[in-house]
Amino acid sequence: MHAQLPTVATxxxxxxxxxxxxxxxxxxxxxxxxxxxxVLNAYLSWDGAEAARWAQEVDAQSVANRPxxxxxxxxxxxxxxxxxxPCGCASxxxxxxxxxxxxxxxxxxxxxxxxxFGRLNMDxxxxxxxxxxxxxxxARNPWNAGYVTGGSSGxxxxxxxxxxAVAALGTDTGGSIRQPAAFCGCVGLKPSYGxxxxxxxxxxxxxxxxxxxxxxxxxxxxxxxxxxxxxDPLDSTSLDRPVPDYRAALSGDLAGMRxxxxxxxxxxxxxxxxTWAVRAAIEECRKLGAEIVxxxxxxxxxxxxxxxxxxxxxxSANLARFDGVRYGARESxxxxxxxxxxxxxxxxxxxxxxxxxxxxxxxxxxxxDAYYLRAQKVRTLIRRDFEAAFQQCDALxxxxxxxxxxxxxxxxxxxxxxxxxxxxxxxxNLAGICGLSVPCGFSDNGLPVGLQxxxxxxxxxxxLRVGHAYEQATDWHHGLPPVCAEDGGx
Amino acid sequence: xSGANPYKVSIGLETHVQLKTRSKIWCACPNTFGSDPNTDxxxxxxxxxxxxxxxxxxxxxxxxxAGLLLGCRINHYSKFDRKSYxxxxxxxxxxxxxxxxxxxxxxxxxIEVDGKPKVIRIHRIHLEEDxxxxxxxxxxxxxxxxRAGTPLMEIVSEPDIASADxxxxxxxxxxxxxxxxxxxxxxxxxxxxxxxxNCSVRPDTQTTLGTKTEIKNMNTFKGVHRSLTYEIKRQIExxxxxxxxxQETRRWDDARGxxxxxxxxxxxxxxxxxxxxxxxxxxxxxxxxDEWRTALPxxxxxRRTRFITDFGLPAYDADVLxxxxxxxxxxxxxxxxxxxxxxxxxxxxxxxxxMLGEQEWSVSEARITPTMLADILRLLDEGKINNPAAKTIxxxxxxxxxxxxxIMEARGLAQVSDxxxxxxxxxxxxxxNPKSVADYQAGKKAALQxxxxxxxxxxxxxxxxxxxxxxxxxxxxx
Numbered sequence: 001m002h003a004q005l006p007t008v009a010t011x012x013x014x015x016x017x018x019x020x021x022x023x024x025x026x027x028x029x030x031x032x033x034x035x036x037x038x039v040l041n042a043y044l045s046w047d048g049a050e051a052a053r054w055a056q057e058v059d060a061q062s063v064a065n066r067p068x069x070x071x072x073x074x075x076x077x078x079x080x081x082x083x084x085x086p087c088g089c090a091s092x093x094x095x096x097x098x099x100x101x102x103x104x105x106x107x108x109x110x111x112x113x114x115x116x117f118g119r120l121n122m123d124x125x126x127x128x129x130x131x132x133x134x135x136x137x138x139a140r141n142p143w144n145a146g147y148v149t150g151g152s153s154g155x156x157x158x159x160x161x162x163x164x165a166v167a168a169l170g171t172d173t174g175g176s177i178r179q180p181a182a183f184c185g186c187v188g189l190k191p192s193y194g195x196x197x198x199x200x201x202x203x204x205x206x207x208x209x210x211x212x213x214x215x216x217x218x219x220x221x222x223x224x225x226x227x228x229x230x231x232d233p234l235d236s237t238s239l240d241r242p243v244p245d246y247r248a249a250l251s252g253d254l255a256g257m258r259x260x261x262x263x264x265x266x267x268x269x270x271x272x273x274x275t276w277a278v279r280a281a282i283e284e285c286r287k288l289g290a291e292i293v294x295x296x297x298x299x300x301x302x303x304x305x306x307x308x309x310x311x312x313x314x315x316s317a318n319l320a321r322f323d324g325v326r327y328g329a330r331e332s333x334x335x336x337x338x339x340x341x342x343x344x345x346x347x348x349x350x351x352x353x354x355x356x357x358x359x360x361x362x363x364x365x366x367x368x369d370a371y372y373l374r375a376q377k378v379r380t381l382i383r384r385d386f387e388a389a390f391q392q393c394d395a396l397x398x399x400x401x402x403x404x405x406x407x408x409x410x411x412x413x414x415x416x417x418x419x420x421x422x423x424x425x426x427x428x429n430l431a432g433i434c435g436l437s438v439p440c441g442f443s444d445n446g447l448p449v450g451l452q453x454x455x456x457x458x459x460x461x462x463x464l465r466v467g468h469a470y471e472q473a474t475d476w477h478h479g480l481p482p483v484c485a486e487d488g489g490x
Numbered sequence: 491x492s493g494a495n496p497y498k499v500s501i502g503l504e505t506h507v508q509l510k511t512r513s514k515i516w517c518a519c520p521n522t523f524g525s526d527p528n529t530d531x532x533x534x535x536x537x538x539x540x541x542x543x544x545x546x547x548x549x550x551x552x553x554x555x556a557g558l559l560l561g562c563r564i565n566h567y568s569k570f571d572r573k574s575y576x577x578x579x580x581x582x583x584x585x586x587x588x589x590x591x592x593x594x595x596x597x598x599x600x601i602e603v604d605g606k607p608k609v610i611r612i613h614r615i616h617l618e619e620d621x622x623x624x625x626x627x628x629x630x631x632x633x634x635x636x637r638a639g640t641p642l643m644e645i646v647s648e649p650d651i652a653s654a655d656x657x658x659x660x661x662x663x664x665x666x667x668x669x670x671x672x673x674x675x676x677x678x679x680x681x682x683x684x685x686x687x688n689c690s691v692r693p694d695t696q697t698t699l700g701t702k703t704e705i706k707n708m709n710t711f712k713g714v715h716r717s718l719t720y721e722i723k724r725q726i727e728x729x730x731x732x733x734x735x736x737q738e739t740r741r742w743d744d745a746r747g748x749x750x751x752x753x754x755x756x757x758x759x760x761x762x763x764x765x766x767x768x769x770x771x772x773x774x775x776x777x778x779x780d781e782w783r784t785a786l787p788x789x790x791x792x793r794r795t796r797f798i799t800d801f802g803l804p805a806y807d808a809d810v811l812x813x814x815x816x817x818x819x820x821x822x823x824x825x826x827x828x829x830x831x832x833x834x835x836x837x838x839x840x841x842x843x844x845m846l847g848e849q850e851w852s853v854s855e856a857r858i859t860p861t862m863l864a865d866i867l868r869l870l871d872e873g874k875i876n877n878p879a880a881k882t883i884x885x886x887x888x889x890x891x892x893x894x895x896x897i898m899e900a901r902g903l904a905q906v907s908d909x910x911x912x913x914x915x916x917x918x919x920x921x922x923n924p925k926s927v928a929d930y931q932a933g934k935k936a937a938l939q940x941x942x943x944x945x946x947x948x949x950x951x952x953x954x955x956x957x958x959x960x961x962x963x964x965x966x967x968x
Contacts, residue, residue, distance in 0.1 A: 081540045094539070101533050103540060202539040206767035236544050236770050314767055317572050320583035321537045325633070336578045363574075363762035372764060 004028055004484075008072055008167050008220040015071055016063045022071035023055040025166070029073060029117075032164045036483055042139045042149075042158040042165075044078055045086060046118030054115050068227060070113030075159050075168035078119045079126050080211065081200040082106050085116070089202050090134040091124045093347035094328045103200020104235065105169060105211045105228040112227045120168055121155030124349045125319065126176055126204040128152050129418050130411065133351045138408060141184055142481035143447050147405040150180030156214045157184035161448075163484045167215045167224060171201055173208045174307050175400070175425025178437035181214050182400035182450020185439045185479065187467070188214045189221040192457040193432035194239040196225075197232030203318040205311035206237075208429040217477060218438060218468040222246035225460060241458060249461035250468040255289035259466065260393035264300035265424055271403045277441030277449040278399045281470060285397065288469050295389040295396065299381045300427060304419055306382065307426035309362050309375035316359030319352065354415065383431040390456045395466050398424055400450035404443045424452060434460045438467040439476040448476075497726050500699050501651035501718065502613075502688040505664060507643045507674045508620065508681065509552045514639040515619050516543030516586070521641065523680045527625075527634040535639035537581030542768050545570075549641035550593065550772060553617045555782050556643060556673045557594030559789065560612050564779050568593045568616075570766040575759050578631075579621040581638050589763040592616035593772065599647075599667070600791075601659040610660050611648040618642050637681075643673070649688065649699060654718035661685070661711045666790055670815050684709045689718060690735070691725045700725075701735040705742050705749055717742040721749050793818060801831035810839050816853040817843070823860030829867045837863060841881065845888050857891035858884070865894040878951045879903040907954040909961070912945075915953060916961045919944040930966055938962060 005028060006014055014020045030048040037043050051073055058071045081087050081099040088094040106116050123133035131154025132138045139154040141147040142162035149158045153170030157180035160168050170177040172190035181188025189212045196211045203209060213224035226247065231240040261282065266275065286292050324330030324343040331346050333339030348356070362371035389396060401421055411418045428435040433456055440451035451470065455463035471477055511521050517534035533541040557564050571589035597612035620640035625632045645664065651657050665683060669676040676682055685708050692700035705721060708714045725735055740749040788796070790812045797808040797818075812818045817838065824834040842863075846856060866883050869875045875883065875898055882903060883894045898904055906912065919941050920927055929937035938959075945958045 087539065089539070097539075099540075100538065101541075199542050200540040203768075234544060235542050235768075237768065313764060317574055317582075317584045317762075317764070320574060320576065321539070321581065323576065323583060325578055326536055326581065327538070337576055340576055360762065363764055365760045365762075368762075368764070 005032070005163055005166050005216075007216045008069065008223050009217065011072055011166070012066065012068075012070065021055070022058040023052065025071070026051045026055040026073060029164065029166070032162075033118075036142075036162055036164055039145050039483065040140045040142060040158050040162050040164070041137055042121055042155040042162060043075070044088065044090065044119045044121050044136055044155070051115060051117055058113075067111070067113040068223065069109060072113065072166055073115045073117035074109055074224070075118050075120050075156060075165035076106065076116045077153050077156050077168065077170045078122050079171055079202045079204075080106055080169060081202070082116045086119055087202065088119070089125045090122045090136060091347065091349065091352070092135045092329060093322050093324075093343070095135075095347075097328050101200065103211075104197035104232045106200060108228050109169075114227075117165075118159075120153070120159055120165075120170075122170075123152035123154070123176075124352050125202070125315070126152040126171055126173055126209075127315070127351050127355055129175070129179060129421055130406075130408075131155065131180070132408065132412050133349055135349055140408070141405050141447070142483045143185060144405070144445070145483065146407055147447060148183065148408055150183030150401070150405060152176040152180075153188075153214060154180045154184075157181050157186055157188065160184070160186040160214045160216060162481060167213055167220050169211055169224075169228075170214050171204075171209055171211050172425075172429065172435075173204050173210075173311060174422050174429050177212045177214060178400050178425050178435055178450065178452060179422070181437040182439075182448065182452075183405040185448030185450075185477070185481070186214055186216060187218050187221050187439070187471075187477070188212065188437040188450075189225060189460070189464070190428060190435045191225060191229065191460055192434040193429070194237055195434070195458060195460065196228050197230075197235040197238045199232055199234040203314075205314040206318060207314060208307075208311055210429075218436070218464055218471050219247065219250060221436070222250060222464045222468070225464075229460075239458070244461050246461055246464055249465045251465055252469050252472050253289050254285055254466060254469050257290045257395070257466065258293055258393040259285055259290045260293050260295035260389055260396045262295055262297045262300070262389065262396055262398055264297050265398035269402055270399055271443075273443040274399050274401070274403060274449050277443075278397070278451055281440040281451040281474075282397050284470055284473055285466065288473055290466075292397075293393055295392050297382075297385040297389060297427065299378060299385050300423070302378050303382055303427045303430060304423055306375045306378045307422065307430055308358070308419055309371050310379065310430070312355045312359030313363050313372050314359070316356045316363065319348075319356055322348075351415070379430050382427055386427070386431045386433055386454075386456070394455070395459075395462050396454040397466075398452045398454065400424060400437045400452040404445075404447040404449055428454055431457075433457050434463055436463045436467045438471055439479075440470070440474070441476055442479070448479075496694050497691045497729070498694055498696075499652050499722050500649040500690050500692070500702075501653075501657055502649040503645075503647045503651065503657060503660065503714075504686040504688070505645045505647070505661065506620075506684045506686075507556075507645065507668060508683075509549050509641040509643055510672065510674050511546055511548045511552065511641050513546060513548075515546045515549050515617075515641040516639050519639065523677075525636055527632065528636065530636040531638070535581065536635055537583075543586060543766075545769055545772070546641060549617060550774075551782055552641075552673050553593050553615060553643050554774070554779065555671055555786060556645070556668060557597060557615050558779075558783050558786055559667050559671045559673075560594075560597035560599060560615070560645075562594035562597030562612060562615060564594055564774065565591065566774050567591065567771055569771040570769045571763045572766050574762045577621075578633050579624050579638075581622065581635060585619060585621065586766050586769070587618035587644075588616035591771075599660055599663050601656060601663050603653070603655050603659050608650075608656065610650045610656070613646040613648050615643060615645050618644060649690070654715045654722065657687070657718055658711055658715045661714060665711075666813070666815075670790055671787055678710055681709055685714065687714060687718060687721075689721050689725070691722060691729065693729070701737050703735065703737065703749075704739045706739055708742060713742060713744060716744075716747060717749055720747060724749065790815075790818075801825070801835075803831060803835055807835045807839060810843075811835065820853050820860055824863045824867075827861045827864035829864040830871075833867050833871070834863065837867065837884070841884050842888075845885070856888050858887040859891070862887045862891070862894055869894060869898060873907065873954065874898065874905060875903055876905045876951070876953075876955055879905065902950075902952070904952065905954045906949055906952045907957055909957075911949075912953060912957055912961050915945045915948045916958065916965055918948060919962075920965060927966065938966075
């Protein structure tokens, strides 16, 4: 067990046996947050008193016939709407904004008995790979508080890895679940596009965004996906396909499976320590019964450029609504348009502005064909790359990111370098496929490395099976970050 | 236009039509008019963070039905796009519209001006969301988002319209078809139909179109006519003086009766269209389109023909009746309730239309039903009442409703045909008016009408007029 908090999978049994109570879990959680959040800055806000009240209500109910997540508090990334709670997207423009409704994923957590708990730090509007773009300061890596958590779901990853959340929801537009999970040493799952409703997810790039879990174990990720997946009439892009029993797919072995290694993901540009850890993980998978084959994803080198054109184009429109008229911060001006300009200039952060400007540019008359339209064509080629690769194997194994977590401040002045770090994750979003990040080792300086498992669209059960078998055979996920050891886990 | 005019006029209209759906285009808020400001709203039509649109299937159906009515090609694949611009009436600061793949393309609207028929071609019809309404007060402005997200269909015509009269006729014909089709209520006061005008002139000898100007946001047909009359004259004058028409957007100043150029800042937009990622493309198969085709109501032209051939109505009657769908519906329902076509047509065209006009009511506001009218006509046909009594009963039914037979009895309007009673009234009239009797006998036939009137008055209008006439003649000629 990880830093005194139970996993989602074990909690029902512990509650049923009387080994713990929801109140006790919530108290542990609150104590951990109070002790570690001043350093890790994972939560932007939380309401311990409300959680305690909720816990008492849950504890007063019978343990028989409980829903799947009864008594489980789940941390929520600040981009997801929870009725009556702030939903600031780590931006000053929504500083005092309180959401009037529940996102569908959040509503499904509630229906399953869970409590949406707290607001987790992130890069402003989910734009960033280090959580350094938060208006409220970066979340910090539990393994070394001088290092980044990754992003944009940095708060979610730091909270789970740092023993401050049983599990959390994040969002992944270009790696924003998988990369911070890898940097912080927890499990992160990006579902296939259309598997989980986006209704209530404040949109960054609508054709790429997905909500997914960050958890202490692969089994926990399977359980949370089970709850939040499935068609939603409020999201036309959520597919009406049956949701398989993800937990039942966790067989613990890889017998008869064929796993592909994309050549383009094992290049010189990758930190040797990352390559070494991932290679070792591949060897472990072979031992578990998988056949390992080499595959090609030839258009990988265009992925980052393609991603930053499509994502910024969509973002430029999605963020246009933040004008101060109906909600959020407002600066007055001579006329409405002047007021919009002042409001947006004052309250958006620099990276958000950079992306809005980029996106506005690529959609402009005269540039659309050269950028946006071309990017859509390349996106199709990248999708076909994966379709061809999945003809030869059941899933792909790869690094999540070319490096482990880097020191805070190292890349803030070099956005291009930051963007290039997304090379192994943006492809899954462009292709609409699913991806999983599982801890697979540590670098010499004690920072976690993640193994990425990519699967065909709507084959989450396949990547969960691979990740789970690997996890069961190794003990990387049992490591305790220093921040948990230092304060004794109180 | 006379052949002597050295200028040709080309006008294209972009007509925005609010669709008659129950709910808005992306959310479940009601599509109604006149609620208190900002009450028919939700996170979706207010563009709250995280909210998403879901396409209203009824809006697609009505747009396709409009396309079928106008003879458009219905596209099996169409999609939505985002049109970006910042303005307080736009909750998301982009409008979801259809850019390059609309629901319908092609089609036409037949019009008639001064007895000359003409066909105005339609370029395309697409579906989009209406925006909010900005209200300006003395010291502040407010935005009412009730209208935001109302389904709006845009019908773009080819520049086939050659005069203000043709533009007016086009809008009237279009409105009639769409109201007939149940596509829109067509209520101009509520902004159900609004249009943007593109207008250019060119010398008769020139084959390419002249530079166009755009007049935006016209919400009355009369305004369209007046603004075009002005704008055509203005453009011709500019040309005559050797000037150049600027491609620009102009605003119609209704009070001054002129168009004025808007500041370029007000319309210089790069809309940055791109496909709407929150909505799936609309894919329609032939079976679906055929199902909607069979659900199309009869159009005015077809109805007119049917009225003439099936009911034997004169062309004039048929024109008057079909001009307004609710009137034509009332007429047909009266026939269904047993009335004869010509009698029903006469009463609808005279009494009903006259009283509606006086009250400024629509048919639905009057209390009279087709069944009531049919009953009145039956009483008349059976000789139970005479014409003046029928008008009285009609008037009562019109304002209060009720059973015509009961009204007849309650008010003592039944016609008297009893010969004894008639003879007494006739005798009394003859006795009291010897001069008229003498006039009649001297050959003045008009005197008979006077005596007839005296009898009717004595009977308080209840005497059976043909029988009175018969009795009078019998007595005088006898």
